[in-house]
Amino acid sequence: MKNRGLNIGGIALLALMLLTTKISSAREQFETDTTVMASADTAVNVTLKDVTVFQFRNPDDEREYWLSVNRIRKVLPYVKMAKQLYLDVSDKKDNEKKKDYRHYRKDLEKEMREKFEKELRDLTIGQGKVLVKLINRETGNNCYEIIKDVKGGFSAFTWQIVAKHYDYNLKEKYDPKKEWIMEMAIRSLGAEYSVR
Numbered sequence: 001m002k003n004r005g006l007n008i009g010g011i012a013l014l015a016l017m018l019l020t021t022k023i024s025s026a027r028e029q030f031e032t033d034t035t036v037m038a039s040a041d042t043a044v045n046v047t048l049k050d051v052t053v054f055q056f057r058n059p060d061d062e063r064e065y066w067l068s069v070n071r072i073r074k075v076l077p078y079v080k081m082a083k084q085l086y087l088d089v090s091d092k093k094d095n096e097k098k099k100d101y102r103h104y105r106k107d108l109e110k111e112m113r114e115k116f117e118k119e120l121r122d123l124t125i126g127q128g129k130v131l132v133k134l135i136n137r138e139t140g141n142n143c144y145e146i147i148k149d150v151k152g153g154f155s156a157f158t159w160q161i162v163a164k165h166y167d168y169n170l171k172e173k174y175d176p177k178k179e180w181i182m183e184m185a186i187r188s189l190g191a192e193y194s195v196r
Contacts, residue, residue, distance in 0.1 A: 083135070
C-alpha cells in the first residue's frame with residue numbers, strides 16, 4: 001500500500017515537471033499576465049494566439065489541401081521573383097525606347113534561363129499549375145496576357161499550346177471561389193506567404 005502511494009506521488013511529480021517544461025518551452029505561443037489580488041492570491045491570465053481549424057468534407061479535399069500547402073511552399077520563391085520581374089519589365093517597357101526595352105528583355109530572359117531553367121523544368125506538373133495560378137493571383141493578369149505583353153502574341157500562343165499539352169490553361173483567370181482549397185492553404189501559411 002505504501003509503494004502505491006509513492007508511485008502515484010512520483011507520477012504526479014513527473015506530470016507536474018512535464019507540464020512546466022511544456023509551458024516554459026511554449027512561452028512564445030501565448031501571453032501571460034499575473035495579477036496579485038488583495039487576499040494574497042495570484043491569478044494568471046493566459047491569452048492564446050488565434051488558431052484556425054479546418055474541417056474537410058472528404059479525405060480527398062484534405063489530401064488536396066496538404067498537396068497545395070507543399071506545392072505553394074515549393075513555388076513561392078518563383079512567384080515572388082516573377083511578380084517583381086513583371087513589375088520591372090512593365091516599368092521598363094513604359095519608360096524606355098522600344099529598342100532599349102527589347103535588349104533589356106532579351107538580356108534578362110537569357111540571365112533568367114541560365115539561373116532557373118533547370119529548377120523550373122524539375123517542377124512537377126502539379127507544382128507548375130500552382131505556379132501559374134499564383135502568378136495569376138499575384139499579378140492580376142493571367143500568364144497568357146503576361147507573355148503577350150512582354151514577348152508578343154505569337155510567343156504567348158506558342159506557350160499556350162505547350163501548356164495545353166501538360167493540361168494547363170494560361171488564359172484561365174484565378175478564381176478564389178473555385179480555388180477555395182488553395183486559398184485555405186495560403187491563409188494557413190500566414191506570414192510565410194507574403195508576396196510583397
